Amino acid sequence: xxxxxxxxxxxxxxxxxxxxxxxxxxxxxxxxxxxxxxxxxxxxxxxxxxxxxxxxxxxxxxxxxxxxxxxxxxxxxxxxxxxxxxxxxxxxxxxxxxxxxxxxxxxxxxxxxxxxxxxxxxxxxxxxxxxxxxxxxxxxxxxxxxxxxxxxxxxxxxxxxxxxxxxxxxxxxxxxxxxxxxxxxxxxxxxxxxxxxxxxxxxxxxxxxxxxxxxxxxxxxxxxxxxxxxxxxxxxxxxxxxxxxxxxxxxxxxxxxxxxxxxxxxxxxxxxxxxxxxxxxxxxxxxxxxxxxxxxxxxxxxxxxxxxxxxxxxxxxxxxxxxxxxxxxxxxxxxxxxxxxxxxxxxxxxxxxxxxxxxxxxxxxxxxxxxxxxxxxxxxxxxxxxxxxxxxxxxxxxxxxxxxxxxxxxxxxxxxxxxxxxxxxxxxxxxxxxxxxxxxxxxxxxxxxxxxxxxxxxxxxxxxxxxxxxxxxxxxxxxxxxxxxxxxxxxxxxxxxxxx
Amino acid sequence: xxxxxxxxxxxxxxxxxxxxxxxxxxxxxxxxxxxxxxxxxxxxxxxxxxxxxxxxxxxxxxxxxxxxxxxxxxxxxxxxxxxxxxxxxxxxxxxxxxxxxxxxxxxxxxxxxxxxxxxxxxxxxxxxxxxxxxxxxxxxxxxxxxxxxxxxxxxxxxxxxxxxxxxxxxxxxxxxxxxxxxxxxxxxxxxxxxxxxxxxxxxxxxxxxxxxxxxxxxxxxxxxxxxxxxxxxxxxxxxxxxxxxxxxxxxxxxxxxxxxxxxxxxxxxxxxxxxxxxxxxxxxxxxxxxxxxxxxxxxxxxxxxxxxxxxxxxxxxxxxxxxxxxxxxxxxxxxxxxxxxxxxxxxxxxxxxxxxxxxxxxxxxx
Numbered sequence: 001x002x003x004x005x006x007x008x009x010x011x012x013x014x015x016x017x018x019x020x021x022x023x024x025x026x027x028x029x030x031x032x033x034x035x036x037x038x039x040x041x042x043x044x045x046x047x048x049x050x051x052x053x054x055x056x057x058x059x060x061x062x063x064x065x066x067x068x069x070x071x072x073x074x075x076x077x078x079x080x081x082x083x084x085x086x087x088x089x090x091x092x093x094x095x096x097x098x099x100x101x102x103x104x105x106x107x108x109x110x111x112x113x114x115x116x117x118x119x120x121x122x123x124x125x126x127x128x129x130x131x132x133x134x135x136x137x138x139x140x141x142x143x144x145x146x147x148x149x150x151x152x153x154x155x156x157x158x159x160x161x162x163x164x165x166x167x168x169x170x171x172x173x174x175x176x177x178x179x180x181x182x183x184x185x186x187x188x189x190x191x192x193x194x195x196x197x198x199x200x201x202x203x204x205x206x207x208x209x210x211x212x213x214x215x216x217x218x219x220x221x222x223x224x225x226x227x228x229x230x231x232x233x234x235x236x237x238x239x240x241x242x243x244x245x246x247x248x249x250x251x252x253x254x255x256x257x258x259x260x261x262x263x264x265x266x267x268x269x270x271x272x273x274x275x276x277x278x279x280x281x282x283x284x285x286x287x288x289x290x291x292x293x294x295x296x297x298x299x300x301x302x303x304x305x306x307x308x309x310x311x312x313x314x315x316x317x318x319x320x321x322x323x324x325x326x327x328x329x330x331x332x333x334x335x336x337x338x339x340x341x342x343x344x345x346x347x348x349x350x351x352x353x354x355x356x357x358x359x360x361x362x363x364x365x366x367x368x369x370x371x372x373x374x375x376x377x378x379x380x381x382x383x384x385x386x387x388x389x390x391x392x393x394x395x396x397x398x399x400x401x402x403x404x405x406x407x408x409x410x411x412x413x414x415x416x417x418x419x420x421x422x423x424x425x426x427x428x429x430x431x432x433x434x435x436x437x438x439x440x441x442x443x444x445x446x447x448x449x450x451x452x453x454x455x456x457x458x459x460x461x462x463x464x465x466x467x468x469x470x471x472x473x474x475x476x477x478x479x480x481x482x483x484x485x486x487x488x489x490x491x492x493x494x495x496x497x498x499x500x
Numbered sequence: 501x502x503x504x505x506x507x508x509x510x511x512x513x514x515x516x517x518x519x520x521x522x523x524x525x526x527x528x529x530x531x532x533x534x535x536x537x538x539x540x541x542x543x544x545x546x547x548x549x550x551x552x553x554x555x556x557x558x559x560x561x562x563x564x565x566x567x568x569x570x571x572x573x574x575x576x577x578x579x580x581x582x583x584x585x586x587x588x589x590x591x592x593x594x595x596x597x598x599x600x601x602x603x604x605x606x607x608x609x610x611x612x613x614x615x616x617x618x619x620x621x622x623x624x625x626x627x628x629x630x631x632x633x634x635x636x637x638x639x640x641x642x643x644x645x646x647x648x649x650x651x652x653x654x655x656x657x658x659x660x661x662x663x664x665x666x667x668x669x670x671x672x673x674x675x676x677x678x679x680x681x682x683x684x685x686x687x688x689x690x691x692x693x694x695x696x697x698x699x700x701x702x703x704x705x706x707x708x709x710x711x712x713x714x715x716x717x718x719x720x721x722x723x724x725x726x727x728x729x730x731x732x733x734x735x736x737x738x739x740x741x742x743x744x745x746x747x748x749x750x751x752x753x754x755x756x757x758x759x760x761x762x763x764x765x766x767x768x769x770x771x772x773x774x775x776x777x778x779x780x781x782x783x784x785x786x787x788x789x790x791x792x793x794x795x796x797x798x799x800x801x802x803x804x805x806x807x808x809x810x811x812x813x814x815x816x817x818x819x820x821x822x823x824x825x826x827x828x829x830x831x832x833x834x835x836x837x838x839x840x841x842x843x844x845x846x847x848x849x850x851x852x853x854x855x856x857x858x859x860x861x862x863x864x865x866x
Contacts, residue, residue: 132768138786145787373790466796
C-alpha cells in the first residue's frame with residue numbers, strides 16, 4: 001500500500017566536511033545511512049530517520065545536520081500535520097498508534113509557572129559551603145506519635161523505612177524495556193548516590209541482587225519475575241497499579257525482546273510476548289489492594305515498606321486516601337507527562353492529569369484527613385531538573401522519581417522510538433550489538449554526576465530560602481508563588497500569586 | 501491594610517526572661533528595665549510580657565485575658581463563656597494612662613473553671629486543659645473582634661501595640677509579683693496596629709516570646725493544623741506555641757524530646773551515635789520531620805515547670821544566658837542582663853539547638 005506519511009526529518013550532509021568514514025552507516029540501526037560504493041559517497045534515506053542524533057554526535061567531522069522535513073500542508077488550524085499523518089498511518093495499518101516517552105503536547109507545565117522564594121534582610125540565607133545542608137529523607141509509614149515508657153525509653157516500634165541521601169530515585173523501568181547495561185548503570189549509580197532505583201515490572205536479574213539495598217522491586221499486574229527471593233531482595237516493594245503515560249491499561253513487551261536473559265528474569269518462555277493485564281486480576285477494589293499489601297508484608301516479614309504507585313487521574317486525592325488507609329507505606333503518583341517504552345498514543349496524550357495538580361490535591365486531602373504524616377508521598381512524571389524537585393517537595397512530596405532525565409543522562413535524545421527496539425544509544429533495546437554501546441562504567445558515572453549536580457543545586461536553593469534541612473520545605477507552600485495562573489489553578493495548587 | 505492573621509508579617513525582636521527557681525516573686529520593674537535597654541531592637545509596634553505566679557489567690561482558675569473591639573462582641577463572648585465556664589471573678593485589667601499607648605481595645609480578665617460536666621465534653625473524654633484550649637481556639641477563630649491572649653493558671657500575658665517599656669507601664673506591671681517574667685519588644689516589617697498580634701503568644705500555661713523569622717513556617721503550620729490547631733495569627737510564635745502544646749501536652753513527649761524534635765541534631769551527628777541512641781534520634785526525626793523549626797530564632801518558653809530558652813540549631817539569632825544564685829537570666833543581649841544584675845555567677849552563650857532549661861526546685865503548693 002502506498003505510504004502517504006511524509007518523512008519526518010531531513011538529513012543534510014556537508015559534503016565539504018564528510019570524509020566518507022562510514023561511522024554513520026555503522027551506527028544507525030535504522031539503516032538511514034548507506035554507502036554508495038560505485039560513487040564512493042555516503043547517502044541517507046530520510047524516511048527512516050527518527051532523529052536520535054547518534055550519527056550527529058559520533059560524526060568525527062560534524063558534517064551532519066538533521067532538520068524537520070520542510071514540507072508544508074495547506075494551512076489549517078484544525079487539521080494539523082500530526083492529525084493528518086496519524087490518519088494516513090491508521091488507514092494504512094488498521095492498528096492502534098503506538099508512541100513512546102512522555103506526553104509531548106503543549107499542555108501547561110505548572111513547574112514553569114511557579115517561582116521560588118529567597119531570604120532577604122529579615123532572615124539570613126544559609127551558605128551550603130559553610131553550613132550543613134541536609135537533603136536526607138526517610139520513606140515509609142510513620143506512627144502518629146512516638147511514645148516513651150516510664151524509664152524514658154522509646155516504646156514505639158518504627159515501621160521499616162527506606163533511607164535516601166538525596167530525595168530522588170530512579171523510577172521504574174523494566175529489564176526488557178531497557179537494556180541490561182542501562183539497568184546496571186542505574187543500579188550502580190543508585191548505590192553510589194545512596195538512593196534507590198526501581199526494577200520495573202520485569203523482575204530482577206540474579207546478577208543485580210547485590211544492589212538490593214538500593215533497589216525497589218516492583219509487583220505489577222503481570223507479576224513477571226515475582227517470587228519470595230525477589231520480594232526480599234530489595235529495600236522496598238512497589239505495587240504498580242498505574243503509570244502516568246498510560247493510566248488504565250497494561251503493558252506489552254514484544255516477544256522479540258524476550259531473549260534468554262530477559263526470559264529467565266521475567267520467568268516466561270523465550271520469545272513469548274509479555275503482556276501485563278490492565279488491572280491486577282486480584283485487585284478489583286480498595287479492599288483487595290489492602291490484601292495484596294498485607295500479603296507482600298507477610299512475604300517480607302514486615303521488614304520492607306510497601307509502595308503503591310498510581311497514575312495521576314481525576315479522582316487521585318480520594319484514591320490516595322484509600323491507599324493510605326489500606327496500609328501502604330508510601331504512595332507514588334505518576335503524572336501524565338511520565339515516560340514509557342510504549343503506549344497507545346491517544347492514551348498517552350489524553351488520559352491523566354499533571355503531576356503538580358495531583359500532588360497538591362493529594363497532599364491537601366491527606367492533611368485534611370489528618371493522615372498525611374503517616375505515609376510518604378513520591379511524585380513522578382517528568383521531573384526535569386532540580387527546581388522541579390524543589391517545587392515538588394514544596395507542594396508536599398517526600399521524594400521524587402526520575403526516569404526520562406536519567407535516560408537522557410545516558411544518551412537518550414528523546415526520539416520517541418523506544419517501542420521499535422532499535423535504540424541506537426543502547427538503552428531501549430535488547431539487540432546485543434546495540435546494548436554493547438552503552439558502557440555501564442561510564443554511564444553510571446554520568447548518572448551519579450547528574451543527581452549530585454541536582455543535589456548541589458537543591459542545597460543552594462534551600463540555603464537561599466534560609467532552610468538547612470529539606471524536611472522544612474516539605475509542604476511549605478509559602479515558598480512558592482504562581483505566575484500566569486488563574487484563581488482556580490492557584491486554589492488547587494494551594495499557593496499565592498506572585499506579588500501577593 | 502490587612503491586619504495580623506490576614507497576612508504574614510515577619511519581624512525582628514528583643515527578648516528577655518528572668519526565673520527564680522525557688523519561686524521567689526519579684527515585681528515587674530526589673531524585666532521592664534531589661535527590655536527597655538534593648539529599645540532599638542523594637543520599633544514601637546508591639547511589646548509584651550508573660551508573668552508566672554501572679555494570681556496565687558486564683559491559682560486553680562484559668563485566667564482568661566481578652567481584648568474586645570466593642571461592647572456587642574463582649575456580650576456574645578461572655579454568653580459563650582457563661583455557657584462553658586463557671587466565672588469566679590470578672591473585671592477589666594487595671595491600666596495606667598501612658599501618652600504613647602493609643603487605640604487601646606477593651607481589656608478584660610476572667611477567672612474561670614470549665615463546666616466539664618457538660619455532656620458532650622464527658623463523652624469525648626476531654627480533660628479540663630483540652631476543654632479550655634478548645635474554647636480559646638473557638639473564640640479566637642469564630643468571634644470576630646474578640647481575642648483571648650492569655651489562658652493559663654496563675655499566670656498571665658500582657659501585651660499591646662507600643663514599646664515594651666510603655667506597655668509594661670500601661671499594664672502597671674510594677675504592681676505584680678511573679679517568679680518568672682518574660683518580655684518581648686517587636687520590630688515588625690509591616691504595621692499591624694493590632695494588639696492581638698503582639699507577643700507573648702500563649703496557650704494555657706505555655707507562653708512563647710520569640711525573636712526571628714522561621715523559614716519552616718508553612719511546613720510547621722500545616723503539620724499542627726492536622727491536629728486541630730488553627731493558626732489564625734500566621735505568626736511564628738503562634739505556631740511554635742502549638743508545637744510545644746502538641747508534643748508535650750497532647751502527645752506527652754518529655755520536654756527534652758520535644759526540643760530534640762524542634763532543633764533536631766544533624767544527620768551526620770546522629771550517624772556517629774551508639775546504635776540505640778541513633779535509632780531513637782532517627783525515629784524522632786522521621787516521625788516529626790515537619791516539626792523541625794528552621795531558620796533563625798531564639799525563643800523563651802514559659803510553662804508550668806519553669807522556663808526554657810532555645811536557639812535555632814545553627815544559632816542565627818543572639819541569645820545570652822546568665823545565673824546568679826537560684827535566678828537564671830536570658831536575653832538577646834548581655835547588657836540587658838548586666839543592667840539588672842551586674843554581679844553574676846556565670847554568663848554564657850548557649851550553642852545553637854542547645855536549650856537552657858531552668859526548672860523550679862519545688863512543686864507549687866496546691
